[in-house]
Structure formats: structure tokens, C-alpha cells
Amino acid sequence: MPFKPNDNDQKAINTIRTLALDTVNKANSGHPGAPMGMAPVAHVLFSRFFQCNPQNPHWVNRDRFVLSNGHACALQYVLLHLLGYKVSIDDLKQFRQLESITPGHPELGVTEGIEVTTGPLGQGFANAIGLAIAQAHLGAVFNKDGYSLFDNYTYMFTGDGCLMEGVSAEAASLAGHLKLGNLIAIYDDNQISIDGSTAIAFTEDVGKRFEAYDWQVLHVENGNDDLKAISDAIEQAKAEKNKPTLIRLKTTIGYGSRDQGTHGVHGNPLKADDTVEIKKKFGFDPEQFFVVPEETKKIYSEIAQRGAEAEKKWQSQFNEYEQKFPEEAKDIKRRIDGKLPDGWEKALPEFKPSDDAVASRKLSEMILAKLSTVVPELVSGSADLTPSNLTRWKNAVDFQPKETGLGDYTGRYIRYGVREHGMGAIANGIAAYGGNLVIPAIGTFLNFVSYAAGAVRLAALSHLRVIWVATHDSIGLGEDGPTHQPIETVAHFRALPNCNVWRPADGNETSASYYVAMTSTHTPSILCLTRQNLPQLAGSSIEKASKGGYVLHEVENADVTLVATGSEVAIAVEAAELLEKQGLKARVSSLPCWEVFRAQSHEYKLSVLPDGAPIVSVEAYTTMGWAEWSHAHVGIDRFGSSGPAKKVYEFFNLTGPKVAERAQKSINYFKKLGHPVYSPVSHSINV
Amino acid sequence: MPFKPNDNDQKAINTIRTLALDTVNKANSGHPGAPMGMAPVAHVLFSRFFQCNPQNPHWVNRDRFVLSNGHACALQYVLLHLLGYKVSIDDLKQFRQLESITPGHPELGVTEGIEVTTGPLGQGFANAIGLAIAQAHLGAVFNKDGYSLFDNYTYMFTGDGCLMEGVSAEAASLAGHLKLGNLIAIYDDNQISIDGSTAIAFTEDVGKRFEAYDWQVLHVENGNDDLKAISDAIEQAKAEKNKPTLIRLKTTIGYGSRDQGTHGVHGNPLKADDTVEIKKKFGFDPEQFFVVPEETKKIYSEIAQRGAEAEKKWQSQFNEYEQKFPEEAKDIKRRIDGKLPDGWEKALPEFKPSDDAVASRKLSEMILAKLSTVVPELVSGSADLTPSNLTRWKNAVDFQPKETGLGDYTGRYIRYGVREHGMGAIANGIAAYGGNLVIPAIGTFLNFVSYAAGAVRLAALSHLRVIWVATHDSIGLGEDGPTHQPIETVAHFRALPNCNVWRPADGNETSASYYVAMTSTHTPSILCLTRQNLPQLAGSSIEKASKGGYVLHEVENADVTLVATGSEVAIAVEAAELLEKQGLKARVSSLPCWEVFRAQSHEYKLSVLPDGAPIVSVEAYTTMGWAEWSHAHVGIDRFGSSGPAKKVYEFFNLTGPKVAERAQKSINYFKKLGHPVYSPVSHSINV
Known part of the structure; x- marks a missing residue:
């Protein structure tokens, strides 16, 4: 049915504009420009195409909408309100107010209908690609002839800012390679960024660049008024099933304002008299605020109605599917409910001290191989370091377009290319598809997780279970050097709220790190894994390590507690043995995950790091942060060095004898003080 | 003179290959593939085009060479050896050995002739653009008719890995916009990355992408053998003065090996028998190692000779220039010597407590304006946040191609676009041009410095003076939200070695932060600046704050020390006043820069944070790390919140009364213990 826009469409568009204006003005803070410029495309998209059921925001096959230019969120909140999500006019009035559901940028988990957290530019762009990958994968796994359970579209709005960011470039290149036909990006080509005209810094040919990535690129020259052209472009985008589409839409930022088309309307509320004139121009009463005309209400309630019916139809399709494919249907339901398969954790290997020394990246490989058979939603990948990260289980199928001959969309191994930031943000999108539908594990060297810092931060803020397989986790990587x-790196991510950083010391601890990572449904995890072999330690267990910290080696009336993580735990054990030979009693505690350990009871923490004797930490990183747990810190407060791993460890005094020496010094110091030694844990709760 | 390659060229190429092989084999670690594939282009570039004087590696107008695919550094070390830099055969034999001058990846400052630190992919690519910007700028400022003092080329080798990274994409887009004609990138299109063929993840049309960026793109189809085509392409690249050039060079990775053209030759030494066969094939004795034929020595000594003559010619040109343009010549010499203009620091404003409260971003703007007039090498810029970062002084000229009508290359304000990572890596390249030739200051929000973590890390490792103007430094930014x-962020960069993180509390501290940042010639600085106003504090001074930490408010027999940074110092002062009303004596210390403070004497540090009373910290960040300085920590161990700044501060208990309460609690706890209170500083030196 060809689209014939009418007066009511125009009225709805102007309603979106004035509502967004009122929202920003009430807060006296925010970004009016993009909402006013993008109101037409938003209206056309939602009224003509978008499938969602505001009564059930979690319907699994809903279309996904991502506002990558998240500063335009007044637009998104207004749309959510009009569509009937739980965003009231009062919520719009609370825009950008403390702990409201309408914060300064969209946050997943805070507002119903928000699919991903955006604002940090470029992230939403890559998230959308993750959402599209999840859809393509689930479609390939579960759809059957006549049953298209997973076929939703992912629509994304993006602006000049997002497209200047490298993270979007990385993700776009991969999306083109992967031929994600259900992904439609609408580029608000308003030629304005904060510094002014894009002529000052962004003169590349964006369309040509995306063609180089093998996207379909469409152009709408008048995105302010030509609703039919917008509709046609989206139609054409939907029809192209073999490529993602970028619709380059020329708009005027702050459309309607006397300063439209300038950066003056980008990030500050418009002047009062400008607002009055705009409302008059659009046929609204400037004395009234937050007005939604009946005609607009009607259009949007019809959209909601359409969505509710679509879900109903989907549900009856699913019921039939369930009859014919009970196993698959059961799996879909389980994943939607966010439950791991019963007994999955039995696949985690346990180790005895007599077992071989193994690198923790290799232990991780063994675990991924086991999990791959029992957790079908686990989708692994690497930023072009597969043979180093060991993230790919044997016989894994690559997630690739079938025509490449390299795999297909049922594949559970993603070749991300050398694109750490893109990978991190894409994985956020994959995880954000919902429930347990897909659980992404992604590999790179620990050092290069920093390239993706922006994405890791948003995984944490968005409560997304993304598992970073971060190998080559220290100077132990040796020759590659500083x-x-x-x-x-580890201090950085330990300082990030809601991010579990694991540094397992042996096989049992590696299993524990996977156990907690898989079950921490609202927290990303970074598993720091060694290149070098690690002995299986006496005293470790999955259960104990799952507490984030525990006593590996207990002694009564200890003279010192040594506490370490990862590859340095074995060094601490060696130091303890040396101290014992000198007649000193040394306990050894392992602290594989500070964040999980912090969440234990005070009594438990104090039992691991007790009062009464000095505590000395050993970790091949900066000592910054360790004063929270220990009195003396053996570490590396400079950059590393290129050389064979063992020599580099010796160079930095990270050996049993040197740690024993340092422990001796600490024992002597506290003896001289002549009064009780308090654990930092003990202090911390009291001060 | 047309290039006619002869047998000696081929012999030299094979010498490079066998030397690189021997180097990697001796280390039993490293990357043979790229050196063998890129030996032909390396030889053509250096023998035919490259201008450098190995006797004076710091000659200012030398051509710059950047190996962005830094893992291929065996190639670069071999070239440096052949050219006569201080890299001996013995050094090649020490490849990847502890503290050698031939580490696993090239490091600026470790090896003469290495211009920038590479290895982390994409960084070198962007560094090269910074080097080219510095050249273009200095040329525009200093060259005169007949005197082309700054006209060197920047040559960069890059591979698939670098080109998949977003940081290179950001930088490439800007380089095209800036029309950097003296920049020549040679793309080793060997179609192999670690995971295998680029077909699995990198199928975009790279040439077309670079055309979209407005680069000249040239193609050499046989980079293994067609030396003339390589030479012609470089010639053509040099001739295009209005665009950077990408030469897409098809090569075979590990050329000569039986596994050539596969990822098997990428990152591990070749098998012994393979090496034997390769040497035989190339006409070398497989029983001999590290062999340089006389003919090759001759070619390379001629290159060095040519370079020495070029410098001589340049020097005599400079001498003439000095006669005609004594002021400019003096300035060039000063900058080469790395000296700031005499008395520059007098431009730093001082403040009295009665002066107005001002946001530190605004103080920074005042300082940049003053410095712009006395430090001509200061080149500022922002990642599209100029009106927020306040990095642009009035009447600044933009660094732009003249034909844009927006500025010219003499301009000292760079519009980086929304490209934080690219900006950071470009600034590293600008700083690496040498001495004080250009000092880059770059602006973004503090939170988005994280996007550039990879570049900040390399600035620190490379000892580069890059000044980050990081505004909107806390929850004090208010409504934009978490x-x-x-x-x-601040914990992250505090944990990074050789990186000064400043958080000034008022005008004097902001001046101090600039003073130390400008004079820390081998250290990057991150200046964390507020959006909100800060009062001018009683007790602050530039001199005191330049120590990184000092006593702002001293009291004898104090009950507590409050220590804070930045915007929270005024809160600590308020808390101290409240405590005094309750009859408790509170000292206040300010710690604007931990790194600089750490470098002070133990006695000094102890005078700032003394024994005898509890120390309570106040900072609107994670408390992680504070246990190094304080017993109790008031901070924010979760994500922030969207709302007006004042309300957000109250929400997080960051107010005078709440801090006073916490101090009271600490005082009571330590009183109960009934024995001396030790400062963490006191402990730290003893344990």
C-alpha cells in the first residue's frame, strides 16, 4: 500500500517536536536540535513500519530501535510515551532529574522500551549490529519453513558524531562483511556537530565509505518534508535482504527554530520566545505545554494495536511450532526466561594438584569446548587472535554469510577482525537481545581490552552479561614486550562499577571464573588468562574460588598472610614454603575476583585477610588499589619489558625468594610497632 | 632519473629478508612474515627516496618512517642496522631479550631511529598523521620563499590489522580532510591476518574507502618483484601535494618460505629446514648467519651518505635563513633544543581567595589564551567539544587547508572531529616530531579520554608530552548523567605508569597543573577540569600545588586530616569548618596530582599526610586507590546519576555535613583503638 502522508501525519510530527521542546525546556537542559530534525523520520518509521507491543516490551521478535545519537533522547522518550510504554507525561516532565526514568541519555534497564544505553557516540551504532547478529543467528538456528520466529528488523538512528567515531567504523565494516540484511541505519545528515558545520572536520564521502563496506546506501534529500521519500527508502531498505542499509537523510537540525541549521540548537534549550514562535508556526498554543492532539493519540494507539496483534500472531505461530518442534520450542522458552540448561555447570572441569600445569588460556579453551556442547546460546569469537586466545572450540562453525563458503548464520564463532572496540560494543548488542538468547564470549589480549574501554563501561552500566576472554594477561606473555x-589494565576495570575482573590461578579457579561469569546475568566479566603454564594448586576448588577470594593455605598463628591473584598465587605459595623453612608461618590467600570478594560478608572477608599479622600482596601489575587488602604490595609500578617470560619475572623481583624477603621485612616492621596489626578489611568497615 | 633495479637491489632485499629471519630465529620469537613480504618496498623506499642522516638521528627535517604494523620490527631493526644507526649485529642477536635495544615491538626512546612506539595496531597509522601535521604546520610557519626548512615526508607501513582498527579510520578521515600531501602510507595488502585469510572478516574495499576519505589511492599489483612499480607509485605519491596517498601493495607474507601466503608465517619463527631452503633459494649460505654482502653494505652506506649531505645542505640553507630571518631562526633553534620561551611561566595567572569562583575549564581557557601569546609551539584542539572544553583562544586560527577558507596550516587550533582515539594518537605523533617543535593540547570530556586509552598508554610508554584538557570531570557535569x-577514569590513568593526572581545585592549582604539564617534557598529562564553578581557596598557591600535594589548611594537634582533589577540596574545607564548630580540629590537604606527589620526599609526603590522626579522603570517584593515602574514603562506588549537579552531589553524600559526619566516625574508631594512628604514607615506606 503506497504511503500517502496526510495532515494528521504532519500534526503528529509537530507534536513530537513540541513535546520534545517542552521536555527539554522543563528540564532547562538537553538537546532539542536532533529531535526536531528527526521527528519526520521517527514518525514515518514508527507509524508505517515498526513492530512492537508496548504492553509487552520484551516480546522477543519485536523490532529493535537504537538511538545511537543518544543525546536526542527527548525524541525517544516522547515516542515511548506516544506508543504507550510506561513513560508518562509526568516522566517527561522529570527529564534529566535525579533518579527519574528519563535520564540525560537513554539507559537500558531504567526505561521500558530502551534497548541499549547510548550517548557515548558510536556505541549504539555497534550495538545495533550486535542486535542484528543475534536476530540473524537465532533465525538461522530456530526458523523453519513456514515458521519465521526470529525475523525482526533492527532500526538505528545515527548522526555525524557517531559516524566520526572509530567504533562505528569497525562495526560497519564487519556488518557489511556479514551481510546483515535486517539492519537499517538512518543517518541524520544535518551537517552540524558541536563545533559547527561538518565542513570543519568531517568532509569525507560517507555514502561512498559505506558502499566500500558493502552496504546498500540510499539518499533522501529532503528529510524535513518528503515523508514519502523517507517511507520509500525504508521500504527499499527492508527489501534488500543481503546487505545492511544506510539511509542518508538530509535534515535540518532544530527544524522550526529561528536558529535551525546551526549548532546553536544542538545542546541547549531554545530561548523562550523562539519556542513560542515555533509552537505558533506548528499550530500549537504557546501557552499550553505537553499537548498531544487526539489525532496523534489515535495514530499511536493504532501502532500499539498493530504491534499487539503482531505479537498475538507470533504467539499462535509459536504454539504451532511448539507442536511440531517441541525441543526447539523448549529451548527458545528457556532462553527467553534467561535460564541456563539444567546441570550445565557439571561441564566445568575440576582439577587435582597432581594434574598437569596448564596455561589458563588453555584451561579456558577446555571449558569453552565443554560449554559449547551444553550451552547452545554461547557464541564465542575473537578480535583476530583465535590461535592465541584459544576461543574457538574444535569443529565450531563460523558465523558467516552462507555464500562465503566459510560458515553460516547458525555458526557460533564470530570472526570480529582486529576490531576490539567494535567487538565489545557488538557483543553488548548481542547480549542486549534479551534473556539468555545469546551469550557472547569475546577474545583479545588483556592489554587490548583497553581499546574497548568505552564498550566495557557501557556493558557494566547496562548490566549486560558479556564475557571477555582476555589472554596474555601480564608480563608472562614475555617477548612481545611492554x-x-x-x-x-586490571586496576582500570576493577575501578569500574559492576564489572567482574577475574584472574584465576589454576584450573579450578578458571572453572569458577566461568561459573560466576555465566551466572552473573547482569554483569560483564573480564577473565584474565595466562599465556604461560600454571600449576594446579593444593587447596583450590571451584566452590571456594567462586567466592572471589579464599584461603588457599591456612596456618594457625601465622606470621604473615600472602595474598595474590592468577599466575602470582603459585609464587606466593613458593614464598610461603621458603618462609616456613626459615621458621615463619605464612598463610596464602587467593583473590581471583575483588568485586565478588567484596560482596561477601565482613566476617568471611576477615577470615581470608585477618587481623593479627601483616598482609603482603603479589601481583604482576601496578600496586595501585592493593592497599584495600594488604599492607605491603609486590608489583610492577612501571612498564614491563620484552624478554622471555621467566627472565622478565626475575627482573621484576616476582619470585618466591624475593616475595619471602619482602614478607620478612613486613613482619619485622610490625613487630617493632609493638601493637596489634589490623587487616585493611577490619579497618575499612570501621572507619 | 628512471629507476632500473639491478641484481644488487635484489641481493639487498634478500639480505633484509635473511637478516630478519636470523634475528627472529635467534630470539626463537617474533614475526618473520611481514619483514619478508615487505623487504622489497622497504628497500626501494630507503634506497631511492628516504632522507635521513643516521649520524644525526635528530636532524629536524629528516623524513619520518613509521612501522604501524610494529610486529614487523625485525624489518625495522635490520634497516636501522644497514643504514648505520646504532643498531649492531649484536643488537639484532639480542632481539626480544631483556632490556635490549631491540625489544619485541619498536619503542621510541629505546632505539635510535625509531620515531614512534608501535605494535598496538592502528596507533602508528595515526601517529604518522600527527607527524605529517607537525611538518605541515612548521612548514607553514617557518618556510619562506627559497627556504624550505620543513618539508620532510612521512612514510608509513601499515597492514590489514591496522586498517581494521577504528583509530586508523578516524585518523585517515581527518588526514583526508586536512589534505596532508606529504603523508604516504604503504599498505601491505597480503590478505593474511592472525586468524587466516582476510576473507573471513575484512572484505571491504579498502581503496574505495580511502578514496571516500579523499586520499589518493595507488595500486601495485606485484609488490614482491615489481620494484619499478613500487618506485613509480612512491614517486607519484610524492608528486601529489594536495592529498595523502595510500599505496595498496599486494605482497606475499613470508615470501620465500614454503608456507608463504599463510598465517603460519605471521607470528612464529620458521622451521629450521624451511630457513635453510629459503637461504639457499636467495643465494645465501644456510650455515652462515647475520650476513651482509658487501654490495648491500655499499648501497646502504650510500644512502647514509646521501642523507648526511642532505642535512649539510639543509644546515647551510638554515644558516642563510638565520641571516635573513633571525627571529624565526632563533625560535626554531629554541624549539629544537626543547626549551620553552624565557619567562613563559609568568603568563600563568595567580588568584586570591577573594577572586570570583570560576569553573576550572574556564580557568584552563584563560591559561591557554595567555600561553597562546607566549608559547608559539602550543597547538590546541578538541574532539568536537570546543564550546564545552573551552580549548580555543579568541582569534585562534584553525589548522585547515587554505582552500577551505576556514584557516590555514599556520593555524594552531585543530578540529579533530568526534574522534578521541584518533586525536590522542595523532597528538602523540605531533609530540613525537621532536623537541618543543609542537606541543599538543587536546580536549574532550574526561569520560571520553577512555575511548583513547590505547593512545594515552602509548604517550606514557613513549614519554611524550601530550596535554589532555579533560573537562566535565565528574558528576558535577550534572544532567548528562552516568x-x-x-x-x-581517574583511577585508570593513575594506575598507568608515567602519566600525570591532575585534578586542580581552584585557579592557582589549575595554573600549577599547566606549569607541571608544560615542563614535564617526557610525560603526558591529563588535566581533569570542572564544568561547575570552584571557589578560590585560602592557602593554595602555584608553588605548593606544583608538588602534587600540600597542606591547604594546617592545625596543630589535629583530630583528623581531610584530603581531597579538585572540586571536592572546597567540600573538605566546608567539612573542616563544621568540625571546628564541634570543637574538632581538622587539617585539610589537597592532592591535585598523585604521581607528582609520590615523587616528593618521604618527609614531605608525611608532612602533608602525617601520623597521629585519621585521614579521610573526599573525591567524587571510585574510592579504589585511596587506601594508599587515607584511612576512610568518601566517594562513589557505583555509576553516577542524571540531574542538576548540586542535587547529584547531595544524592551521593558529597557535602560538607556528610563528610564531617564521616570524619567524626573515623576519629571515634581510632580513639577506641587506643594506640597511635599511622599515616598510610608512614606504613608504605616501612613495609
């Missing part, structure tokens, strides 16, 4: 040896 | 409010 450019590749993390020093600050 | 997506924009840093929590972990």
Missing part, C-alpha cells in the same frame, strides 16, 4: 604487557 | 560521568 606495548603488550598490561600494567594498569 | 553515561558521561567518570567514576573509574
Whole structure:
């Protein structure tokens, strides 16, 4: 049915504009420009195409909408309100107010209908690609002839800012390679960014660039008024099933304002008299605020109605499917409910001290191989370091377009290319598809997780279960040298709220790290894994390590507690043995995950790091942060060095004898003080 | 003179290959593939085009060479050896050995002739653009009719890995916009990355993408053998003065090996028998190692000779220039010597407590304006946040191609676009041009410095003076909310070695932060600046703050020390006043830069944070790390919140009364213990 826009469409568009204006004005803070410029495309998209059921925001096959230029969120909140999501006019009035559901940028988990957290530019762009990958994968796995359970579209709005960012470039290149036909990006080509005209810094031919990525590129020259052209472009985008589409839409930022088309309307509320004139121009009463005309209400309630019916139809399709394919249907339901398969954790290997020394990246490989058979939603991948990260299980199928001959969309191994930031943000999108539908595990060297810092931060803020397989986790990588040896990395991510950083010391701890990562449904995890072999430790267990910290080696009336993580735990054990030979009693505690350990009871923490004797930490990183747990810290407060791993460890005094020496010094110091030694844990709760 | 390659060229190429092989084999670690594939282009470039004087590696107008695919550094070390830099055969034999001058990836400062630190992919690509910007700028400022003092080329080798990274995409887009004609990138299109064929993840049309960026793109189809085509392409690249050039060079990775053209030759030494066969094939004795034929020595000594003569010619040109343009010549010499103009620091404003409260971003703007007039090498810029970062002084000229009508290359303000990572890596390249030739200051929100973590890390490792103007440094930015409010950011960069993180509390401290940043010639600085106003504090001074930490408010027999940074220092002062009303004596210390403070004497540090009373910290970030300085920590161990700044501060208990309460609690706890209170500083030196 050809689209004939009418007066009511125009009225709805102007309603979106004035509502967004009122929202920003009430807050006296926010971004009016993009909502006013993108109101037409938003209206056309939602009124003509978008499938969602505001009564059930979690319907699994809903279309996904991503506002990558998240500063335009007044637009998104207004749309959610009009569509009937739980965003009231009062919520719009609370825009950007403390702990409201309409914060300054869209946040997943805070507002119903928000699919991903955006604002940091470029992230939403890559998230959308993750959402599209999840859809393509689930479609390939579950759809059957006549049953298209997973076929939703992912629509994304994006602006100049997002497209200047490298993270979007990385993701776009991969999306083109992957031929994600259900992905439609609408580029608000308003030629304005904060500094002014894009002529000052962004003069590349964006369309040509996306063609180079093998996207379909469509152009709408008048995105302000030509609703039919917008509709036609979206139609054409939907029809192209073999490529993602970029619709380059020329709009005027702040359309209607006397300053339209300038950066003056980007990030500040418009002047009062400008607002009055705009409302008059659009046929609204400037004395009234937050007005939604009946005609607009009607259009949007019809959209909601259409969505509710679509879900109903989907549900009856699913019921039939369930009859014919009970196993698959059961799996879909389980995934939607966010439950892991019963007994999955039995696949995690346990180790005895007599077992071989193994690198924790290799232990991770063993675990991924086991999990791949029992957790079908686990989708692994690497940023072009597969043979180093060991993220790919044997016989894994690559997630690739079938025509490449390299795999197909049922594949559970994603070749991300050398694109760490893109990978991280795409994985966020995959995880954000919902429930347990897909659980992404992604590999790179620990040092290069920093390239993706922006994405890791948003995984944490968005409560997304993304599992980073971060190998080559220290100077233990050896010859590649200081450019590749993390020093600050772990401190960085430990300082990030809601991010579990694991540094397992042996096989049992590696299993524990996967156990907690898989079951931490609202937290990303970074598993820091060694290149070098690690012995299986006496005293470790999956259960104990799952607490984030535990006593590996207990002694009564200890003279010192040594506490370490990962590859340095074995060094601490060696130091303890040396101290014992000198008649000193040393306990050893392992602290594989600070965040999980912090969440334990005070009594438990104090039992691991007790009062009464000095505590000395050992970790091949910066010592910054360790004063939370220990009195003395053996670490590396400079960059690393290129050389064979063992020599580099010796160079930095990370050996049993040197740690024993340091422990001796600490014991002597506290003896001289002549009064009780308090654990930092003990202090921390009291002060 | 047309290029006619002869047998000696081929012999030299095979010498490079066998030397690189021997180097990697001796280390039993490293990357043989790219050196063998790129030996032909390396030889053609250096023998035919490259201008450098190995006797004076710091000659200012030398051509710059950047190996962006830094893992191929055996190639670069071999070239440096052949050219006569201080890299001996013995050094090649020490490849990847502890503290050698031939580490696993090239490091600026470690090896003469290495211009930038590479290895982390994409960084070198962007560094090269910074080097080219510095050349273009200095040429525009200093060259005169008949005197072309700054006209060197920047040559960069890059591979598939670099070109998949977003940081290179960001930088490439800007380089095209800036029309950097003296920049020549040679893309080793060997179609292999670690995971295998680029067909699995990198199928975009790279040439077309670079055309979209407005680069000249040239193609050499046989980079293994067609030396003339390589030479012609470089010639053509040099001739295009209005665009950067990408030469897409098809090569075979590991050329000569039986596994050539596969990822098997990428990152591991070749098998012994393979090496034997290769040497035989190339006419070398497989029983001999590290062999340089006389003919090759001759070619390379001629290159060095040519370079020495070029410098001589340049020097005599400079001498003439000095006669005619004594002021400019003096300035060039000063900059080459790395000296700031005499008395420059007098431009730093001082403040009295009675002066107005001002946001530190605004103080930074005042300082940049003053410095712009006395430090001509200061080149500022922003990642499209100029009106927020306030990095642009009045009447600044933009660094732009003249034909844009927006500025010219003499301009000292760079519009980086929304490209934080590219900006950081470009600034590293600008700083790496040498001495004080150009000092880059770059602006973004503190939270988005994280996008550039990879570049900040390399600035620190490479000892580059890059000044980050990082505004909107906390929850004090208010309504933009948790997506924009840093929590972990400062802890991250504090944990990074050789990186000064400043958080000034008022005008004097802001001046101090600039003073130390400008004079820390081998350290990057991140200046964390507020959006909100800060009062001018009683007790602050430039001199005191330049120590990184000092006593703002001293009291004898104090009950507590409050220590804070930035905007929270005024809160600590308020808390101290409240405590005094309750009869408790509170000292206040300010710690604007931990790294600089750490470098002070133990006695000094102890005077700032003394024994005898509890120390309570106040900072609107994660408390992680503070246990190094304080017993109790008031901070934010979760993500922030969207709302007006004042309300957000109250929400997080960051107010005078709440801090006073916390101090009271600490005082009571330590009183109960009944024995001396030790400062963490006191402990730290003893344990």
C-alpha cells in the first residue's frame, strides 16, 4: 500500500517536536536540535513500519530501535510515551532529574522500551549490529519453513558524531562483511556537530565509505518534508535482504527554530520566545505545554494495536511450532526466561594438584569446548587472535554469510577482525537481545581490552552479561614486550562499577571464573588468562574460588598472610614454603575476583585477610588499589619489558625468594610497632 | 632519473629478508612474515627516496618512517642496522631479550631511529598523521620563499590489522580532510591476518574507502618483484601535494618460505629446514648467519651518505635563513633544543581567595589564551567539544587547508572531529616530531579520554608530552548523567605508569597543573577540569600545588586530616569548618596530582599526610586507590546519576555535613583503638 502522508501525519510530527521542546525546556537542559530534525523520520518509521507491543516490551521478535545519537533522547522518550510504554507525561516532565526514568541519555534497564544505553557516540551504532547478529543467528538456528520466529528488523538512528567515531567504523565494516540484511541505519545528515558545520572536520564521502563496506546506501534529500521519500527508502531498505542499509537523510537540525541549521540548537534549550514562535508556526498554543492532539493519540494507539496483534500472531505461530518442534520450542522458552540448561555447570572441569600445569588460556579453551556442547546460546569469537586466545572450540562453525563458503548464520564463532572496540560494543548488542538468547564470549589480549574501554563501561552500566576472554594477561606473555604487557589494565576495570575482573590461578579457579561469569546475568566479566603454564594448586576448588577470594593455605598463628591473584598465587605459595623453612608461618590467600570478594560478608572477608599479622600482596601489575587488602604490595609500578617470560619475572623481583624477603621485612616492621596489626578489611568497615 | 633495479637491489632485499629471519630465529620469537613480504618496498623506499642522516638521528627535517604494523620490527631493526644507526649485529642477536635495544615491538626512546612506539595496531597509522601535521604546520610557519626548512615526508607501513582498527579510520578521515600531501602510507595488502585469510572478516574495499576519505589511492599489483612499480607509485605519491596517498601493495607474507601466503608465517619463527631452503633459494649460505654482502653494505652506506649531505645542505640553507630571518631562526633553534620561551611561566595567572569562583575549564581557557601569546609551539584542539572544553583562544586560527577558507596550516587550533582515539594518537605523533617543535593540547570530556586509552598508554610508554584538557570531570557535569560521568577514569590513568593526572581545585592549582604539564617534557598529562564553578581557596598557591600535594589548611594537634582533589577540596574545607564548630580540629590537604606527589620526599609526603590522626579522603570517584593515602574514603562506588549537579552531589553524600559526619566516625574508631594512628604514607615506606 503506497504511503500517502496526510495532515494528521504532519500534526503528529509537530507534536513530537513540541513535546520534545517542552521536555527539554522543563528540564532547562538537553538537546532539542536532533529531535526536531528527526521527528519526520521517527514518525514515518514508527507509524508505517515498526513492530512492537508496548504492553509487552520484551516480546522477543519485536523490532529493535537504537538511538545511537543518544543525546536526542527527548525524541525517544516522547515516542515511548506516544506508543504507550510506561513513560508518562509526568516522566517527561522529570527529564534529566535525579533518579527519574528519563535520564540525560537513554539507559537500558531504567526505561521500558530502551534497548541499549547510548550517548557515548558510536556505541549504539555497534550495538545495533550486535542486535542484528543475534536476530540473524537465532533465525538461522530456530526458523523453519513456514515458521519465521526470529525475523525482526533492527532500526538505528545515527548522526555525524557517531559516524566520526572509530567504533562505528569497525562495526560497519564487519556488518557489511556479514551481510546483515535486517539492519537499517538512518543517518541524520544535518551537517552540524558541536563545533559547527561538518565542513570543519568531517568532509569525507560517507555514502561512498559505506558502499566500500558493502552496504546498500540510499539518499533522501529532503528529510524535513518528503515523508514519502523517507517511507520509500525504508521500504527499499527492508527489501534488500543481503546487505545492511544506510539511509542518508538530509535534515535540518532544530527544524522550526529561528536558529535551525546551526549548532546553536544542538545542546541547549531554545530561548523562550523562539519556542513560542515555533509552537505558533506548528499550530500549537504557546501557552499550553505537553499537548498531544487526539489525532496523534489515535495514530499511536493504532501502532500499539498493530504491534499487539503482531505479537498475538507470533504467539499462535509459536504454539504451532511448539507442536511440531517441541525441543526447539523448549529451548527458545528457556532462553527467553534467561535460564541456563539444567546441570550445565557439571561441564566445568575440576582439577587435582597432581594434574598437569596448564596455561589458563588453555584451561579456558577446555571449558569453552565443554560449554559449547551444553550451552547452545554461547557464541564465542575473537578480535583476530583465535590461535592465541584459544576461543574457538574444535569443529565450531563460523558465523558467516552462507555464500562465503566459510560458515553460516547458525555458526557460533564470530570472526570480529582486529576490531576490539567494535567487538565489545557488538557483543553488548548481542547480549542486549534479551534473556539468555545469546551469550557472547569475546577474545583479545588483556592489554587490548583497553581499546574497548568505552564498550566495557557501557556493558557494566547496562548490566549486560558479556564475557571477555582476555589472554596474555601480564608480563608472562614475555617477548612481545611492554606495548603488550598490561600494567594498569586490571586496576582500570576493577575501578569500574559492576564489572567482574577475574584472574584465576589454576584450573579450578578458571572453572569458577566461568561459573560466576555465566551466572552473573547482569554483569560483564573480564577473565584474565595466562599465556604461560600454571600449576594446579593444593587447596583450590571451584566452590571456594567462586567466592572471589579464599584461603588457599591456612596456618594457625601465622606470621604473615600472602595474598595474590592468577599466575602470582603459585609464587606466593613458593614464598610461603621458603618462609616456613626459615621458621615463619605464612598463610596464602587467593583473590581471583575483588568485586565478588567484596560482596561477601565482613566476617568471611576477615577470615581470608585477618587481623593479627601483616598482609603482603603479589601481583604482576601496578600496586595501585592493593592497599584495600594488604599492607605491603609486590608489583610492577612501571612498564614491563620484552624478554622471555621467566627472565622478565626475575627482573621484576616476582619470585618466591624475593616475595619471602619482602614478607620478612613486613613482619619485622610490625613487630617493632609493638601493637596489634589490623587487616585493611577490619579497618575499612570501621572507619 | 628512471629507476632500473639491478641484481644488487635484489641481493639487498634478500639480505633484509635473511637478516630478519636470523634475528627472529635467534630470539626463537617474533614475526618473520611481514619483514619478508615487505623487504622489497622497504628497500626501494630507503634506497631511492628516504632522507635521513643516521649520524644525526635528530636532524629536524629528516623524513619520518613509521612501522604501524610494529610486529614487523625485525624489518625495522635490520634497516636501522644497514643504514648505520646504532643498531649492531649484536643488537639484532639480542632481539626480544631483556632490556635490549631491540625489544619485541619498536619503542621510541629505546632505539635510535625509531620515531614512534608501535605494535598496538592502528596507533602508528595515526601517529604518522600527527607527524605529517607537525611538518605541515612548521612548514607553514617557518618556510619562506627559497627556504624550505620543513618539508620532510612521512612514510608509513601499515597492514590489514591496522586498517581494521577504528583509530586508523578516524585518523585517515581527518588526514583526508586536512589534505596532508606529504603523508604516504604503504599498505601491505597480503590478505593474511592472525586468524587466516582476510576473507573471513575484512572484505571491504579498502581503496574505495580511502578514496571516500579523499586520499589518493595507488595500486601495485606485484609488490614482491615489481620494484619499478613500487618506485613509480612512491614517486607519484610524492608528486601529489594536495592529498595523502595510500599505496595498496599486494605482497606475499613470508615470501620465500614454503608456507608463504599463510598465517603460519605471521607470528612464529620458521622451521629450521624451511630457513635453510629459503637461504639457499636467495643465494645465501644456510650455515652462515647475520650476513651482509658487501654490495648491500655499499648501497646502504650510500644512502647514509646521501642523507648526511642532505642535512649539510639543509644546515647551510638554515644558516642563510638565520641571516635573513633571525627571529624565526632563533625560535626554531629554541624549539629544537626543547626549551620553552624565557619567562613563559609568568603568563600563568595567580588568584586570591577573594577572586570570583570560576569553573576550572574556564580557568584552563584563560591559561591557554595567555600561553597562546607566549608559547608559539602550543597547538590546541578538541574532539568536537570546543564550546564545552573551552580549548580555543579568541582569534585562534584553525589548522585547515587554505582552500577551505576556514584557516590555514599556520593555524594552531585543530578540529579533530568526534574522534578521541584518533586525536590522542595523532597528538602523540605531533609530540613525537621532536623537541618543543609542537606541543599538543587536546580536549574532550574526561569520560571520553577512555575511548583513547590505547593512545594515552602509548604517550606514557613513549614519554611524550601530550596535554589532555579533560573537562566535565565528574558528576558535577550534572544532567548528562552516568553515561558521561567518570567514576573509574581517574583511577585508570593513575594506575598507568608515567602519566600525570591532575585534578586542580581552584585557579592557582589549575595554573600549577599547566606549569607541571608544560615542563614535564617526557610525560603526558591529563588535566581533569570542572564544568561547575570552584571557589578560590585560602592557602593554595602555584608553588605548593606544583608538588602534587600540600597542606591547604594546617592545625596543630589535629583530630583528623581531610584530603581531597579538585572540586571536592572546597567540600573538605566546608567539612573542616563544621568540625571546628564541634570543637574538632581538622587539617585539610589537597592532592591535585598523585604521581607528582609520590615523587616528593618521604618527609614531605608525611608532612602533608602525617601520623597521629585519621585521614579521610573526599573525591567524587571510585574510592579504589585511596587506601594508599587515607584511612576512610568518601566517594562513589557505583555509576553516577542524571540531574542538576548540586542535587547529584547531595544524592551521593558529597557535602560538607556528610563528610564531617564521616570524619567524626573515623576519629571515634581510632580513639577506641587506643594506640597511635599511622599515616598510610608512614606504613608504605616501612613495609
